Amino acid sequence: MSDPILFTRDLWVRVHDPNGGGSPIAVVRGANIELQRGATTCLVGESGSGKTVLMRALLGISGARPGVTAGTAWARPDGSEFPVPLVGPRKRWRGRALPSLRPGWAGYVFQHPSHSLDPLLRVGDQVGASVTIAHSGLTPAAVKRRVLHWLETVHLPNPEAVAQLFPHELSGGMAQRVAIAIALATEPDLLVADEPTTGLDWSVRRDIVDLLGELCRARGMSLLLISHDFQVVEHIADQLYVMFRGELVEDGPRRAFFEPGPGSHPYTRELQARSRALEEGSSPPRLHLAEQPTSSGAGCVYAHRCPWIREPSPERSALGERCRSVRPPDFRPSSDHRVRCIAVGEPT
Amino acid sequence: MSAQNASSSLVLQAKGLSHRFPGGVAAVNGVDLEIREGEVVGLVGESGSGKTTLGKLLLHIIPPDTGRVAFEGQDLAELSPRERRRTRSRMQMIYQTAAASLNPGLTVGQHLEETVRLHRPEDAHRADALVDETLTAFRLNGKRALHPSQLSGGEQRRVVVARSLLPRPSLLVADEPTAGLDASVKADVIDLLRNARGGRTAFLFISHELDVVRYVADRVLVMYRGRIVECMPAAALDPRDTEVDHHPYTERLLSAAFKATRRVESPMIRPTEDLFKAGCSYRAACHRTEPDDPSWSRCSQHTPDLIPLRAGHRVSCHVVAPSPTEAS
Structure with missing residues (x-):
């Protein structure tokens, strides 16, 4: 039964062209995303594919201008629907906060914990600021009790001492946990974690991922994990979205990705093959980055890298031209699995 | 691999390296290390175990408190600052944060041109063509006139790797060159590193990602609190x-x-x-x-x-x- 806590319809985000071109370029192209309540959704894709921009836009913290240009988003924190005021160009939304949503209903763990902590404030004060968003009018002693509770929840040893530390006194793994504690302290219904395990050693990575999963189960919280670490995703995901150059090229439940079944998008296969190759110590598949994507925007976003077009089997030899010129339709191998690829939709 | 055979020459030999930070914590404590020509040595360990400091000691970016480093047979401590600067062309470092090691005011092209001017003066007359060649090899075509802030993380990383390989070093200390990169760009950066100088550049490859290290390295060192606690063939680093x-x-x-x-x-x-x-x-x-x-x-x-x-x-x-x- 579908019970999304947040969903979008045909969301477009555009930003100024970094090469100085006149018209804004689309970095999120018609995203339809549904985050199920109490489930872990993973958003995977390579750097620059628009993962972070999409989520920031949804939570109204988009710094990218011009910003969201089309689409709708709805949040259902407690079953009733609220429109998410998607931010347009900044001058038009300044001063308008998320009116109908409880402050702190969504928590965000940013990509670089060391950048998202205030270097001049002690850890305890930063977590305390979050606590007061969820509960106004607490006495200082009550705030402190809750701060220690959250530091303990994220398995920081000796929370009393950690609360007194400044961010520069924390190791990478500790800073990451503090960032998670800050996000949790507003008691969010939805937690967005943007690559929370980057740059951590395996032991800490495992701890953080297990901790996030445990918190979801214990608190009924929904988790959106943005990652490009397929090993992490395989470990924790209930639902997956695969993003490539601004487009969600595939989504489906876990079994669609990690159990044998009908076709996956060739880009998903590329990601999986790379991850598996490294695990097995073999050489990762060659990448043909030299080919540039077509600038027209027509056709499949993956066409310039697709191995099925570059080295087509005899049956697929006619595909290349269509893939480059026609925007591929969505193909549904099963009711909850969607692949945006002509070749997958027309098995030969 | 082939680099393991004892006859290939030593690029670097370090003996008894120690370094203590103010405050008394020994970041590196009595490390011996030899790296042969073309050998890729992986270095793993938790944050704060001294990996980066060790890398810097090997290149004399930080002078060690005790111990000696011989690079291509020359004791680095005995070189005059000027001579040491000259050896810099042959020993390069890729720092952990790519963005921070690029000058925000220079374009990609200027970064590489400067490198040619400093480290390959004999090629200065064809610097322009050399930079174009490098940009093509690192798939940065069309990025020459851009500033670092206009590049993606993967592109910044490729600029840094390109810059460090342009002087044709015989030793490269790469400090987490793949952290935060997605799988495709990661594979790309790894391949660019491995093929550098036709495999004649030796690497100290510092990383948290054990699978990447196992794939890239010939030999792996494990560091804990400033000491090398294990040294093994890369194939032994297998979780299964x-x-x-x-x-x-x-x-x-x-x-x-x-x-x-x-x-x-x-x-x-x-x-x-x-x-x-x-x-x-x-x-x-x-x-x-x-x-x-x-x-x-x-x-x-x-x-x-x-x-x-x-x-x-x-x-x-x-x-x-x-x-x-x-x-x-």
Whole structure:
């Protein structure tokens, strides 16, 4: 039964062209995303594919201008629907906060914990600021009790001492946990974690991922994990979205990705093959980055890298031209699995 | 691989390297290290274990408190600052944060042109063509006039890698060159590094990602609190192989792989006497020994040596690799 806590319809985000071109370029192209309540959704894709921009836009913290240009988003924190005021160009939304949503209903763990902590404030004060968003009018002693509770929840040893530390006194793994504690302290219904395990050693990575999963189960919280670490995703995901150059090229439940079944998008296969190759110590598949994507925007976003077009089997030899010129339709191998690829939709 | 054979020449030889930061913490503590021509040496360990400091000591970016580094047979400490600057062309470092090691005011092209001017003056007349060649090789076509802030993380990283390889170094210390990159760009950066100079550049490859290290390196060093606690062929760094003995710390790292067959839980850090004075620095978190064990006194009093377990595999642990004198 579908019970999304947040969903979008045909969301477009555009930003100024970094090469100085006149018209804004689309970095999120018609995203339809549904985050199920109490489930872990993973958003995977390579750097620059628009993962972070999409989520920031949804939570109204988009710094990218011009910003969201089309689409709708709805949040259902407690079953009733609220429109998410998607931010347009900044001058038009300044001063308008998320009116109908409880402050702190969504928590965000940013990509670089060391950048998202205030270097001049002690850890305890930063977590305390979050606590007061969820509960106004607490006495200082009550705030402190809750701060220690959250530091303990994220398995920081000796929370009393950690609360007194400044961010520069924390190791990478500790800073990451503090960032998670800050996000949790507003008691969010939805937690967005943007690559929370980057740059951590395996032991800490495992701890953080297990901790996030445990918190979801214990608190009924929904988790959106943005990652490009397929090993992490395989470990924790209930639902997956695969993003490539601004487009969600595939989504489906876990079994669609990690159990044998009908076709996956060739880009998903590329990601999986790379991850598996490294695990097995073999050489990762060659990448043909030299080919540039077509600038027209027509056709499949993956066409310039697709191995099925570059080295087509005899049956697929006619595909290349269509893939480059026609925007591929969505193909549904099963009711909850969607692949945006002509070749997958027309098995030969 | 081929680099392992003893006849290929030593690029770098370090003996007894130590460095203590103000405040008294030994970041690097008595490290010996040899790197041969074209060899890729992986260096793994938790944050704060001294990996980056060791890399900087090897290049004399930080002079060591004690110990010597010989680069291509020359003792770096005996070189005049000017001579040392000249050796810089042949020993390069890729710093951890690519964005921070690029000058925000210079374009990609200017970064590379400057490198040619400084490190390859003989090629200065064809700098323009050389930069274009490099940009093509690193798939940065069309980015020449852009500033670092206009590049994606992967592109910044490629600029840094391109810049460090342009002087044709014989040794490159790469400090987490793939952290935060997605799988495709990561594979790309790894391949660019491996193929540098037709495999004649030796690397110290520092990383958290054990699978990447196993793929890239010939030999892997594990560092814990400033010491090398294990040295092994890269193939031994396999989470699914439970036959091979490892240092307890390596064991814990490997068992944290998602596909590992069993997870080694580290006990809560035990309060112990000054860990840096004597004994094994891992004993406070070790699952192989406890204060009640008969072995504890040895672990807390004597610093274990690197003892060979088998060819090319040495471990510094009283429990896993007792030294021959203790065993007798």
